Amino acid sequence: MHDQAEKLRQIVQTTREIPRSRIIKNSSGSNARVITVTSGKGGVGKTNFTVNLALALAELDQRVLLIDADLGMANVDVVLGCSAKYSILNLLEDQYTLRDVVAEGPCGIKFMTGGSGIYHLANLNTMQLQRITSQITQFDNWADIILIDTGAGINQNVLNFVMAADEVIIITTPEPTAITDAYAMMKAYVSNKGSSPLNLVVNRVLTRDEGQSVVDKLNKVATRFLGQTINELGFVYEDQNVVKSVKNQTPFLLAYPDSISARCVKKIANRLLYGENNISHPRGIKGFFDKILRLW
Ligand SMILES: Nc1ncnc2c1ncn2[C@@H]1O[C@H](COP(=O)(O)OP(=O)(O)OP(=O)(O)O)[C@@H](O)[C@H]1O
Numbered sequence: 001m002h003d004q005a006e007k008l009r010q011i012v013q014t015t016r017e018i019p020r021s022r023i024i025k026n027s028s029g030s031n032a033r034v035i036t037v038t039s040g041k042g043g044v045g046k047t048n049f050t051v052n053l054a055l056a057l058a059e060l061d062q063r064v065l066l067i068d069a070d071l072g073m074a075n076v077d078v079v080l081g082c083s084a085k086y087s088i089l090n091l092l093e094d095q096y097t098l099r100d101v102v103a104e105g106p107c108g109i110k111f112m113t114g115g116s117g118i119y120h121l122a123n124l125n126t127m128q129l130q131r132i133t134s135q136i137t138q139f140d141n142w143a144d145i146i147l148i149d150t151g152a153g154i155n156q157n158v159l160n161f162v163m164a165a166d167e168v169i170i171i172t173t174p175e176p177t178a179i180t181d182a183y184a185m186m187k188a189y190v191s192n193k194g195s196s197p198l199n200l201v202v203n204r205v206l207t208r209d210e211g212q213s214v215v216d217k218l219n220k221v222a223t224r225f226l227g228q229t230i231n232e233l234g235f236v237y238e239d240q241n242v243v244k245s246v247k248n249q250t251p252f253l254l255a256y257p258d259s260i261s262a263r264c265v266k267k268i269a270n271r272l273l274y275g276e277n278n279i280s281h282p283r284g285i286k287g288f289f290d291k292i293l294r295l296w
């Protein structure tokens with residue numbers, strides 16, 4: 001397992017040595033921003049938030065790739081209402097290219113089920129790794145933003161996706177159990193020497209004050225006990241349109257574009273693009289890949 005990871009690191013290293021002038025960059029001229037969405041507690045709304053955030057960013061002219069990294073229960077496709085026929089591992093077969101494993105979703109967003117496939121990379125041989133790596137790294141040219149939806153809990157797989165990203169969004173609800181688990185995720189991040197900004201979204205709030213008090217609470221304990229400041233990205237209100245849209249398998253941003261939840265997510269997308277806490281030099285998918293291999 002260790003040798004495989006070492007081989008793959010070397011391959012990623014080689015890929016990185018392509019002269020910068022030969023790399024066609026995305027519209028902003030830099031690497032894609034890789035953003036992992038996580039929570040600690042399950043069922044707090046990660047998948048719904050991530051899918052709708054992807055659409056809101058696409059409406060702001062961003063080229064978005066959405067990766068489902070929920071190893072146990074991948075369900076981005078269910079919420080998105082469109083599925084990918086193939087997974088990342090199909091790239092090992094001659095007849096498949098990146099275009100086959102990436103599905104086209106609404107508003108031009110691209111979607112890939114990558115989680116378990118990425119996990120299996122550790123068991124592949126050098127040629128197989130080379131093949132996948134050379135394809136995957138093209139994402140830096142394709143996308144402005146890569147959003148990764150993770151599974152529930154704070155296990156090593158989820159942590160690897162969190163630690164390897166350029167940026168992290170932690171979702172909680174106002175429930176004490178969700179807040180405690182969000183804090184546990186922050187603690188795990190800091191103990192693993194994470195140094196990117198931690199963005200916080202409070203989902204299912206009933207009032208602005210309720211959301212603000214969750215942010216204040218988490219900010220206070222994170223600053224005091226972890227020395228980590230939290231960047232408040234915003235709130236999403238409790239909204240029955242979210243439940244309806246899950247049932248109808250149409251993201252609420254499309255089914256109910258004027259709903260309170262859709263407006264909240266659009267505001268968060270704006271903050272993510274134009275807020276003060278943006279990373280100026282994202283490491284992109286190559287940097288992400290490189291880091292995740294070090295963590296294996
Ligand atoms: N803002 C909201 N208002 C009302 N209901 C919501 C809201 N956000 C999420 N929900 C409800 O919570 C359910 C779970 O959401 P979702 O599947 O996105 O959570 P998750 O964090 O991805 O779960 P898991 O940890 O299992 O992956 C949704 O099906 C929906 O019914």
Ligand SMILES: [Mg+2]
Binds near residue numbers: 150
């Ligand atoms: Mg989910």
